[in-house]
Amino acid sequence: MQLPAGLVEYIGSGSPSEIEAGREHISSIDRHLNELVNNCGWQMVSDKYRRDLSGVNSENQVAELFCEIALCASLAKRAQKLELRPSTGKGTYSDCLCNLSGFDIYGEAKRYVDPWPHIEGIGDSTNEKISYKRSISKTPSDEKPDGSARPRSMDLSSKLRDVHKQLPDGTLNILFVFHSSLGESKRYLTQAFFW
Secondary structure: OOHEEEHHHHOHHHHHHHHHHHHHHHHHHHHHHHHHHHHHHHHHHHHHHHHHHOOOHHHHHHHHHHHHHHHHHHHHOOEEEEEEEEEOOOOOOOEEEEOOOOOEEEEEEEEEEOOOOOOOOOOOOOOOOOEEEEEEEOOOOOOOOOOOOOOHHHHHHHHHOHHHOOOOOEEEEEEEEEEEOOOOOHHHHHHHHOO
């Protein structure tokens, strides 16, 4: 049996400290999966995650899936009832539905990694001057800051703009954002939500 490419990349590439961190995260996720099995049963956990775990083909996919599993396991400790990946009635699925203090709450986990200081898009020419600076405020739409990338809060705002479409209308919904950055994630997220 061969591990999926994403898991191999997650636990086997990078510096020795990154490899060790990946292996520790695998152990942590194993504990979270056991918590979900204890709460939801083996069959539900298997049905919801087996295909995704066996088909991950990038380190990023692994990390996103791990954030979802960690969220669901954390809620399982507190919720009276937890359902994994319930239908939202809009042709989409939320990450979870839990009942807390008598309220049904749909939850969604999103993971965003800050690529700063080097910000490069797919297909960018390596001959172009690469920006290692970031603007700290939004510029007018017809202006592009010279020699710097747009503010991180703008990137996050554009990524979060349509997240509500993955959650059902007329229900209590909660969004968990995992954001790793060299900068101040709390400030970026606050600016993104109030942009």
